[in-house]
Amino acid sequence: MAKYDAIIIGSGPNGFAAAITLQQAGLQTLLIEGADSYGGGMRTKALTLPGFNHDVCSAIHPMALASPFFSELPLADYGLRFTYAEYEVAHPLDNQPAVLLHRDMQAMEKELGTDFQPYKRLYAPFIDRWEELSEDVMGPLRFPKHPFLMGRFGLKALRSAKFIADGFQSERTRSLWAGIVAHGMQPLDQPATAAIGMMLGTVAHRFGWPIPIGGSQAITDALAAYYQALGGEIQLQTWVKDMADMPSHRICILDLTPKQILKLKNLKLSNDYKKQLEAFRYGMGVFKIDWALSEATPFQDTRCQQAATVHLGNSFEEIAQSESDTQHGRLNKKPYVLFAQQSMFDSGRAPVGKHTGWAYCHVPLGSEVDMTSAIENQVDRFAPGFKDTIMARSVMNTADMEAYNPNYIGGDISGGVMDLRQLFTRPTKSLTPYRTSDPKVYIASASTPPGGGVHGMCGFHAARFALADHFNIKITR
Incomplete structure:
Protein backbone atom coordinates (compact mmCIF):
# COMPACT_ATOMS: atom_id res chain seq x y z
CA MET A 1 0.00 0.00 0.00
CA ARG A 81 -5.27 40.05 7.00
CA PHE A 82 -5.19 42.57 4.17
CA THR A 83 -4.89 46.31 4.05
CA TYR A 84 -5.56 48.75 1.21
CA ALA A 85 -4.09 51.89 -0.23
CA GLU A 86 -6.17 54.98 -0.98
CA TYR A 87 -5.71 54.32 -4.71
CA GLU A 88 -5.24 50.95 -6.38
CA VAL A 89 -2.69 52.34 -8.87
CA ALA A 90 -0.90 55.62 -9.44
CA HIS A 91 0.64 56.42 -12.80
CA PRO A 92 2.82 59.54 -12.64
CA LEU A 93 3.36 61.55 -15.82
CA ASP A 94 5.95 64.08 -16.92
CA ASN A 95 4.99 67.69 -16.17
CA GLN A 96 1.36 67.00 -15.24
CA PRO A 97 -0.61 65.38 -12.41
CA ALA A 98 -0.57 61.61 -12.08
CA VAL A 99 -3.53 59.56 -13.27
CA LEU A 100 -5.04 57.39 -10.53
CA LEU A 101 -7.02 54.17 -10.52
CA HIS A 102 -9.82 54.38 -7.94
CA ARG A 103 -11.66 51.30 -6.77
CA ASP A 104 -14.93 53.25 -7.04
CA MET A 105 -15.83 53.34 -10.72
CA GLN A 106 -17.72 56.63 -10.38
CA ALA A 107 -14.59 58.32 -9.05
CA MET A 108 -12.99 57.57 -12.41
CA GLU A 109 -15.29 60.06 -14.14
CA LYS A 110 -13.44 63.03 -12.68
CA GLU A 111 -10.14 61.26 -13.30
CA LEU A 112 -10.68 60.46 -16.98
CA GLY A 113 -13.09 63.12 -18.23
CA THR A 114 -14.29 62.38 -21.77
CA ASP A 115 -12.72 58.92 -21.65
CA PHE A 116 -14.85 57.86 -18.70
CA GLN A 117 -17.66 56.36 -20.80
CA PRO A 118 -15.42 54.14 -23.00
CA TYR A 119 -13.46 53.18 -19.88
CA LYS A 120 -16.65 52.29 -18.04
CA ARG A 121 -17.91 50.25 -21.01
CA LEU A 122 -14.65 48.31 -20.93
CA TYR A 123 -15.13 47.08 -17.35
CA ALA A 124 -18.69 47.68 -16.11
CA PRO A 125 -20.30 44.55 -17.64
CA PHE A 126 -17.93 42.32 -15.66
CA ILE A 127 -17.34 43.94 -12.28
CA ASP A 128 -20.52 42.72 -10.59
CA ARG A 129 -20.43 39.39 -12.42
CA TRP A 130 -16.86 38.44 -11.63
CA GLU A 131 -17.85 35.23 -9.84
CA GLU A 132 -19.58 33.96 -12.98
CA LEU A 133 -16.83 35.17 -15.31
CA SER A 134 -14.04 33.70 -13.19
CA GLU A 135 -15.48 30.22 -13.66
CA ASP A 136 -14.61 30.49 -17.34
CA VAL A 137 -11.47 32.63 -17.48
CA MET A 138 -9.65 31.03 -14.54
CA GLY A 139 -9.30 27.53 -15.92
CA PRO A 140 -8.70 25.32 -18.95
CA LEU A 141 -10.25 25.86 -22.35
CA ARG A 142 -13.78 24.44 -22.38
CA PHE A 143 -17.29 25.38 -23.40
CA PRO A 144 -18.08 28.27 -21.05
CA LYS A 145 -20.63 27.97 -18.29
CA HIS A 146 -21.70 31.53 -19.06
CA PRO A 147 -21.23 31.75 -22.83
CA PHE A 148 -22.74 35.19 -23.43
CA LEU A 149 -20.77 36.80 -20.62
CA MET A 150 -17.60 35.04 -21.71
CA GLY A 151 -18.26 36.08 -25.29
CA ARG A 152 -18.51 39.75 -24.33
CA PHE A 153 -15.32 39.48 -22.33
CA GLY A 154 -13.48 37.59 -25.05
CA LEU A 155 -14.32 40.13 -27.75
CA LYS A 156 -12.35 42.70 -25.76
CA ALA A 157 -9.71 40.48 -24.16
CA LEU A 158 -8.55 38.98 -27.45
CA ARG A 159 -7.76 42.41 -28.86
CA SER A 160 -4.33 43.94 -28.66
CA ALA A 161 -3.70 46.41 -25.86
CA LYS A 162 -2.93 49.01 -28.53
CA PHE A 163 -6.34 48.51 -30.17
CA ILE A 164 -8.07 49.27 -26.85
CA ALA A 165 -5.77 52.23 -26.20
CA ASP A 166 -6.62 53.74 -29.58
CA GLY A 167 -10.23 53.93 -28.42
CA PHE A 168 -9.28 56.51 -25.77
CA GLN A 169 -8.87 60.19 -26.58
CA SER A 170 -6.70 61.26 -23.67
CA GLU A 171 -3.04 60.39 -23.26
CA ARG A 172 -3.73 60.10 -19.52
CA THR A 173 -6.17 57.23 -20.03
CA ARG A 174 -3.90 55.55 -22.57
CA SER A 175 -1.03 55.76 -20.09
CA LEU A 176 -3.07 54.28 -17.24
CA TRP A 177 -4.14 51.42 -19.52
CA ALA A 178 -0.54 50.83 -20.67
CA GLY A 179 0.70 50.47 -17.10
CA ILE A 180 -1.94 47.84 -16.35
CA VAL A 181 -1.61 45.75 -19.51
CA ALA A 182 2.20 45.78 -19.38
CA HIS A 183 1.95 43.40 -16.41
CA GLY A 184 1.44 40.78 -19.12
CA MET A 185 5.10 41.03 -20.22
CA GLN A 186 4.42 41.18 -23.97
CA PRO A 187 4.58 43.77 -26.74
CA LEU A 188 1.37 45.77 -26.52
CA ASP A 189 0.50 45.42 -30.20
CA GLN A 190 0.12 41.63 -30.03
CA PRO A 191 -3.29 39.90 -30.01
CA ALA A 192 -4.80 39.07 -26.61
CA THR A 193 -2.57 41.52 -24.74
CA ALA A 194 -5.74 43.28 -23.61
CA ALA A 195 -6.66 40.19 -21.57
CA ILE A 196 -4.42 40.93 -18.59
CA GLY A 197 -5.65 44.54 -18.48
CA MET A 198 -9.24 43.35 -18.56
CA MET A 199 -8.61 40.97 -15.67
CA LEU A 200 -6.57 43.29 -13.46
CA GLY A 201 -8.83 46.29 -14.03
CA THR A 202 -11.99 44.31 -13.36
CA VAL A 203 -10.75 42.92 -10.05
CA ALA A 204 -9.36 46.35 -9.09
CA HIS A 205 -12.84 47.85 -9.30
CA ARG A 206 -14.45 44.83 -7.66
CA PHE A 207 -12.04 43.84 -4.89
CA GLY A 208 -9.17 46.32 -4.97
CA TRP A 209 -5.50 45.35 -5.07
CA PRO A 210 -4.91 44.23 -1.48
CA ILE A 211 -1.68 44.15 0.50
CA ARG A 281 8.23 28.96 -24.77
CA TYR A 282 9.36 31.11 -21.87
CA GLY A 283 8.82 34.87 -21.89
CA MET A 284 10.60 37.96 -20.61
CA GLY A 285 12.69 37.92 -17.47
CA VAL A 286 12.78 40.46 -14.66
CA PHE A 287 15.43 42.47 -12.85
CA LYS A 288 14.36 43.13 -9.24
CA ILE A 289 15.45 45.66 -6.59
CA ASP A 290 14.45 46.04 -2.94
CA TRP A 291 15.41 49.17 -1.04
CA ALA A 292 15.68 50.22 2.57
CA LEU A 293 14.69 53.90 2.47
CA SER A 294 15.24 56.71 4.95
CA GLU A 295 11.84 58.24 4.19
CA ALA A 296 8.77 57.91 1.98
CA THR A 297 9.43 58.09 -1.75
CA PRO A 298 9.24 61.82 -2.66
CA PHE A 299 6.93 61.67 -5.65
CA GLN A 300 6.34 65.04 -7.32
CA ASP A 301 2.63 64.31 -7.23
CA THR A 302 2.30 63.41 -3.56
CA ARG A 303 -0.91 61.49 -4.23
CA CYS A 304 1.34 58.74 -5.61
CA GLN A 305 2.37 58.05 -2.02
CA GLN A 306 -1.18 56.90 -1.39
CA ALA A 307 -0.99 54.09 -3.94
CA ALA A 308 0.66 50.79 -3.06
CA THR A 309 1.36 50.14 -6.76
CA VAL A 310 2.95 52.78 -8.96
CA HIS A 311 3.52 52.23 -12.68
CA LEU A 312 6.54 54.13 -13.99
CA GLY A 313 6.82 54.61 -17.72
CA ASN A 314 5.02 57.84 -18.57
CA SER A 315 3.16 57.49 -21.87
CA PHE A 316 1.59 54.56 -23.69
CA GLU A 317 4.19 54.95 -26.43
CA GLU A 318 7.13 54.82 -24.00
CA ILE A 319 5.81 51.72 -22.26
CA ALA A 320 4.99 50.03 -25.55
CA GLN A 321 8.51 50.75 -26.81
CA SER A 322 10.03 49.35 -23.61
CA GLU A 323 8.07 46.10 -23.90
CA SER A 324 8.81 45.77 -27.63
CA ASP A 325 12.52 46.31 -27.05
CA THR A 326 12.57 43.68 -24.33
CA GLN A 327 10.74 41.15 -26.50
CA HIS A 328 13.35 41.64 -29.23
CA GLY A 329 16.31 41.27 -26.89
CA ARG A 330 17.10 44.96 -26.51
CA LEU A 331 17.60 46.83 -23.24
CA ASN A 332 15.70 50.09 -22.83
CA LYS A 333 17.29 52.95 -20.88
CA LYS A 334 13.85 54.05 -19.69
CA PRO A 335 12.20 50.73 -18.84
CA TYR A 336 8.66 50.24 -17.67
CA VAL A 337 8.99 49.80 -13.89
CA LEU A 338 6.53 48.31 -11.42
CA PHE A 339 7.09 50.01 -8.08
CA ALA A 340 5.50 49.17 -4.72
CA GLN A 341 5.70 50.90 -1.34
CA GLN A 342 4.09 48.47 1.09
CA SER A 343 5.45 50.13 4.23
CA MET A 344 3.24 53.17 3.57
CA PHE A 345 0.25 50.99 4.45
CA ASP A 346 1.78 48.23 6.58
CA SER A 347 3.97 49.86 9.21
CA GLY A 348 5.55 46.57 10.32
CA ARG A 349 7.60 46.39 7.12
CA ALA A 350 10.21 48.94 8.29
CA PRO A 351 11.50 50.69 11.43
CA VAL A 352 9.57 53.76 12.59
CA GLY A 353 10.02 56.63 10.16
CA LYS A 354 11.73 54.44 7.55
CA HIS A 355 10.29 52.73 4.48
CA THR A 356 10.74 49.94 1.97
CA GLY A 357 10.73 50.14 -1.80
CA TRP A 358 10.14 47.24 -4.19
CA ALA A 359 10.52 47.35 -7.96
CA TYR A 360 11.31 45.39 -11.07
CA CYS A 361 11.56 45.92 -14.79
CA HIS A 362 11.28 43.49 -17.68
CA VAL A 363 14.46 42.33 -19.40
CA PRO A 364 15.22 39.83 -22.18
CA LEU A 365 14.98 36.22 -21.01
CA GLY A 366 18.17 35.25 -19.22
CA SER A 367 19.76 38.72 -19.40
CA GLU A 368 22.19 39.39 -16.58
CA VAL A 369 22.75 43.07 -17.40
CA ASP A 370 22.62 45.26 -14.29
CA MET A 371 19.51 47.46 -14.55
CA THR A 372 19.96 49.16 -11.16
CA SER A 373 20.73 52.60 -12.57
CA ALA A 374 17.99 52.41 -15.20
CA ILE A 375 15.35 51.52 -12.60
CA GLU A 376 16.51 54.09 -10.05
CA ASN A 377 16.63 56.76 -12.75
CA GLN A 378 13.01 56.01 -13.62
CA VAL A 379 11.95 56.32 -9.98
CA ASP A 380 13.96 59.52 -9.55
CA ARG A 381 12.38 60.89 -12.75
CA PHE A 382 8.99 61.00 -11.04
CA ALA A 383 10.27 61.29 -7.46
CA PRO A 384 13.26 63.67 -7.54
CA GLY A 385 15.55 63.01 -4.61
CA PHE A 386 14.62 59.32 -4.38
CA LYS A 387 18.24 58.22 -4.77
CA ASP A 388 19.16 60.29 -1.71
CA THR A 389 16.74 58.23 0.42
CA ILE A 390 18.41 54.88 -0.38
CA MET A 391 20.08 53.38 2.69
CA ALA A 392 20.66 49.91 1.23
CA ARG A 393 19.54 47.82 -1.71
CA SER A 394 19.23 44.19 -2.72
CA VAL A 395 19.32 43.37 -6.43
CA MET A 396 18.39 40.19 -8.27
CA ASN A 397 19.05 39.62 -11.96
CA THR A 398 17.45 36.81 -13.94
CA ALA A 399 20.04 34.27 -12.80
CA ASP A 400 19.48 35.26 -9.17
CA MET A 401 15.73 34.93 -9.63
CA GLU A 402 16.08 31.41 -11.04
CA ALA A 403 18.54 30.41 -8.30
CA TYR A 404 16.08 31.64 -5.69
CA ASN A 405 13.10 29.89 -7.29
CA PRO A 406 13.90 27.34 -10.05
Missing part, protein backbone atom coordinates in the same frame (compact mmCIF):
# COMPACT_ATOMS: atom_id res chain seq x y z
CA ALA A 2 1.26 3.47 -0.90
CA LYS A 3 2.42 5.57 2.04
CA TYR A 4 0.70 8.64 0.55
CA ASP A 5 -2.25 9.06 -1.73
CA ALA A 6 -0.48 12.01 -3.33
CA ILE A 7 2.81 13.85 -3.24
CA ILE A 8 3.00 17.45 -4.38
CA ILE A 9 6.38 18.89 -5.40
CA GLY A 10 6.68 22.64 -4.96
CA SER A 11 5.08 24.88 -2.33
CA GLY A 12 4.11 27.95 -4.32
CA PRO A 13 0.46 29.04 -4.37
CA ASN A 14 -0.38 26.33 -6.90
CA GLY A 15 1.40 23.61 -4.97
CA PHE A 16 -0.52 24.57 -1.84
CA ALA A 17 -3.79 24.78 -3.78
CA ALA A 18 -3.32 21.28 -5.15
CA ALA A 19 -2.33 19.88 -1.75
CA ILE A 20 -5.24 21.54 0.05
CA THR A 21 -7.78 20.41 -2.55
CA LEU A 22 -6.61 16.80 -2.26
CA GLN A 23 -6.46 16.95 1.53
CA GLN A 24 -9.97 18.43 1.67
CA ALA A 25 -11.16 15.41 -0.32
CA GLY A 26 -9.87 13.08 2.37
CA LEU A 27 -6.57 12.04 0.82
CA GLN A 28 -3.30 11.77 2.72
CA THR A 29 -0.78 14.07 1.09
CA LEU A 30 2.82 15.21 1.40
CA LEU A 31 4.01 18.59 0.13
CA ILE A 32 7.72 18.63 -0.71
CA GLU A 33 9.73 21.87 -0.99
CA GLY A 34 13.39 22.20 -1.91
CA ALA A 35 14.06 25.49 -0.12
CA ASP A 36 14.37 25.96 3.63
CA SER A 37 10.98 27.72 3.74
CA TYR A 38 7.75 27.19 1.87
CA GLY A 39 6.00 29.69 -0.35
CA GLY A 40 7.71 29.85 -3.73
CA GLY A 41 7.06 33.42 -4.89
CA MET A 42 5.21 34.27 -1.66
CA ARG A 43 8.07 34.87 0.76
CA THR A 44 9.09 37.86 2.86
CA LYS A 45 12.69 38.24 4.00
CA ALA A 46 15.12 40.75 5.54
CA LEU A 47 17.05 41.42 2.33
CA THR A 48 18.71 44.73 3.20
CA LEU A 49 19.00 46.02 6.78
CA PRO A 50 17.67 44.72 10.12
CA GLY A 51 14.03 45.63 10.63
CA PHE A 52 13.25 45.97 6.91
CA ASN A 53 11.00 43.18 5.62
CA HIS A 54 10.86 42.78 1.85
CA ASP A 55 8.62 40.71 -0.41
CA VAL A 56 11.12 38.73 -2.45
CA CYS A 57 8.79 38.19 -5.41
CA SER A 58 5.04 38.83 -5.30
CA ALA A 59 3.99 41.90 -3.32
CA ILE A 60 0.58 43.38 -4.17
CA HIS A 61 -2.08 40.75 -4.81
CA PRO A 62 -4.85 41.70 -7.26
CA MET A 63 -6.04 38.09 -7.52
CA ALA A 64 -5.87 37.16 -3.83
CA LEU A 65 -9.54 37.92 -3.14
CA ALA A 66 -10.68 37.40 -6.74
CA SER A 67 -9.47 33.80 -6.90
CA PRO A 68 -12.39 31.34 -6.82
CA PHE A 69 -10.14 28.98 -4.87
CA PHE A 70 -8.60 31.30 -2.28
CA SER A 71 -11.89 33.09 -1.67
CA GLU A 72 -13.44 29.88 -0.32
CA LEU A 73 -10.67 29.11 2.17
CA PRO A 74 -10.93 30.21 5.84
CA LEU A 75 -7.51 31.88 5.71
CA ALA A 76 -8.61 34.71 7.99
CA ASP A 77 -8.97 32.07 10.71
CA TYR A 78 -5.26 31.39 10.26
CA GLY A 79 -4.11 34.97 10.62
CA LEU A 80 -4.31 36.38 7.10
CA PRO A 212 -1.16 41.25 2.95
CA ILE A 213 -0.25 42.58 6.37
CA GLY A 214 3.17 41.24 7.25
CA GLY A 215 4.12 40.55 3.65
CA SER A 216 3.42 37.90 1.06
CA GLN A 217 4.72 35.37 3.57
CA ALA A 218 1.48 35.91 5.49
CA ILE A 219 -0.47 34.29 2.63
CA THR A 220 1.93 31.35 2.63
CA ASP A 221 1.79 30.95 6.39
CA ALA A 222 -2.02 30.93 6.39
CA LEU A 223 -2.13 28.35 3.58
CA ALA A 224 0.41 26.16 5.40
CA ALA A 225 -1.44 26.39 8.70
CA TYR A 226 -4.76 25.49 7.09
CA TYR A 227 -3.21 22.63 5.11
CA GLN A 228 -1.59 21.17 8.22
CA ALA A 229 -4.83 21.58 10.17
CA LEU A 230 -6.40 19.33 7.54
CA GLY A 231 -3.73 16.72 8.26
CA GLY A 232 -1.33 17.50 5.42
CA GLU A 233 2.42 17.08 5.83
CA ILE A 234 5.20 19.42 4.65
CA GLN A 235 8.82 18.41 4.02
CA LEU A 236 11.38 21.19 3.46
CA GLN A 237 14.95 21.22 2.10
CA THR A 238 14.31 18.31 -0.24
CA TRP A 239 15.19 18.91 -3.88
CA VAL A 240 13.60 16.14 -5.90
CA LYS A 241 15.86 15.08 -8.76
CA ASP A 242 14.86 11.44 -9.07
CA MET A 243 11.24 10.29 -8.81
CA ALA A 244 12.48 6.95 -7.52
CA ASP A 245 13.72 8.63 -4.33
CA MET A 246 10.26 9.76 -3.20
CA PRO A 247 8.13 7.92 -0.64
CA SER A 248 5.59 5.52 -2.13
CA HIS A 249 2.50 7.26 -3.49
CA ARG A 250 -0.43 6.78 -5.86
CA ILE A 251 -0.17 10.07 -7.75
CA CYS A 252 2.22 12.99 -7.99
CA ILE A 253 1.46 16.64 -8.78
CA LEU A 254 4.31 18.85 -9.98
CA ASP A 255 4.34 22.58 -9.30
CA LEU A 256 7.18 22.79 -11.82
CA THR A 257 7.66 24.26 -15.28
CA PRO A 258 8.39 22.10 -18.36
CA LYS A 259 12.17 22.65 -18.30
CA GLN A 260 12.37 21.37 -14.72
CA ILE A 261 10.08 18.44 -15.40
CA LEU A 262 12.29 17.28 -18.26
CA LYS A 263 15.24 17.08 -15.83
CA LEU A 264 13.52 14.67 -13.43
CA LYS A 265 14.94 11.17 -13.50
CA ASN A 266 12.67 8.11 -13.67
CA LEU A 267 9.71 10.15 -14.84
CA LYS A 268 8.09 7.98 -17.49
CA LEU A 269 6.95 10.43 -20.14
CA SER A 270 6.36 9.54 -23.77
CA ASN A 271 8.74 10.91 -26.40
CA ASP A 272 5.92 12.85 -28.03
CA TYR A 273 4.98 14.48 -24.74
CA LYS A 274 8.61 15.35 -24.04
CA LYS A 275 8.86 17.07 -27.42
CA GLN A 276 5.83 19.19 -26.58
CA LEU A 277 7.41 20.23 -23.28
CA GLU A 278 10.67 21.03 -25.07
CA ALA A 279 8.76 23.32 -27.44
CA PHE A 280 7.23 25.31 -24.57
CA ASN A 407 10.39 27.89 -11.47
CA TYR A 408 11.62 31.29 -12.70
CA ILE A 409 13.43 29.99 -15.76
CA GLY A 410 15.61 32.78 -17.16
CA GLY A 411 13.88 35.18 -14.78
CA ASP A 412 10.42 34.47 -16.24
CA ILE A 413 8.06 34.87 -13.28
CA SER A 414 4.95 33.90 -15.29
CA GLY A 415 5.80 30.25 -15.94
CA GLY A 416 6.06 30.83 -19.69
CA VAL A 417 4.92 33.47 -22.17
CA MET A 418 1.16 34.04 -22.03
CA ASP A 419 0.46 34.98 -25.63
CA LEU A 420 -2.41 33.78 -27.80
CA ARG A 421 -0.63 30.50 -28.54
CA GLN A 422 -0.01 29.71 -24.88
CA LEU A 423 -2.88 31.44 -23.10
CA PHE A 424 -5.00 28.31 -22.65
CA THR A 425 -2.95 25.61 -24.40
CA ARG A 426 -0.08 25.52 -21.93
CA PRO A 427 2.19 23.62 -21.62
CA THR A 428 0.77 21.38 -24.37
CA LYS A 429 -2.00 21.65 -26.93
CA SER A 430 -4.52 19.76 -24.81
CA LEU A 431 -7.97 20.38 -23.37
CA THR A 432 -6.68 18.72 -20.19
CA PRO A 433 -3.24 20.33 -19.90
CA TYR A 434 -2.76 19.29 -16.28
CA ARG A 435 -2.42 15.64 -17.30
CA THR A 436 0.91 14.33 -18.55
CA SER A 437 1.58 11.21 -20.62
CA ASP A 438 2.13 9.38 -17.33
CA PRO A 439 -1.38 8.85 -15.92
CA LYS A 440 -0.07 9.13 -12.36
CA VAL A 441 1.68 12.48 -12.84
CA TYR A 442 0.05 15.92 -13.16
CA ILE A 443 1.31 19.50 -13.66
CA ALA A 444 0.04 22.30 -11.42
CA SER A 445 2.43 25.18 -12.10
CA ALA A 446 1.80 28.54 -13.78
CA SER A 447 2.77 26.76 -16.99
CA THR A 448 -0.85 25.51 -17.04
CA PRO A 449 -4.05 27.59 -17.35
CA PRO A 450 -4.79 30.22 -16.21
CA GLY A 451 -1.09 31.02 -15.95
CA GLY A 452 0.91 33.30 -13.69
CA GLY A 453 -0.37 35.06 -10.59
CA VAL A 454 -1.08 34.30 -6.95
CA HIS A 455 -4.47 32.63 -7.33
CA GLY A 456 -3.89 28.89 -6.90
CA MET A 457 -6.20 27.97 -9.76
CA CYS A 458 -3.58 25.95 -11.68
CA GLY A 459 -3.11 23.75 -8.62
CA PHE A 460 -6.83 23.49 -7.96
CA HIS A 461 -7.57 22.29 -11.50
CA ALA A 462 -4.69 19.80 -11.49
CA ALA A 463 -6.01 18.32 -8.25
CA ARG A 464 -9.55 18.29 -9.64
CA PHE A 465 -8.49 16.16 -12.61
CA ALA A 466 -6.42 13.85 -10.40
CA LEU A 467 -9.33 13.28 -8.02
CA ALA A 468 -11.66 12.36 -10.88
CA ASP A 469 -9.12 10.14 -12.61
CA HIS A 470 -7.91 8.11 -9.64
CA PHE A 471 -10.31 8.50 -6.72
CA ASN A 472 -13.69 8.85 -8.42
CA ILE A 473 -14.23 12.22 -6.73
CA LYS A 474 -15.70 14.89 -8.96
CA ILE A 475 -15.47 18.60 -8.24
CA THR A 476 -17.81 20.34 -10.66
CA ARG A 477 -16.55 23.96 -10.32
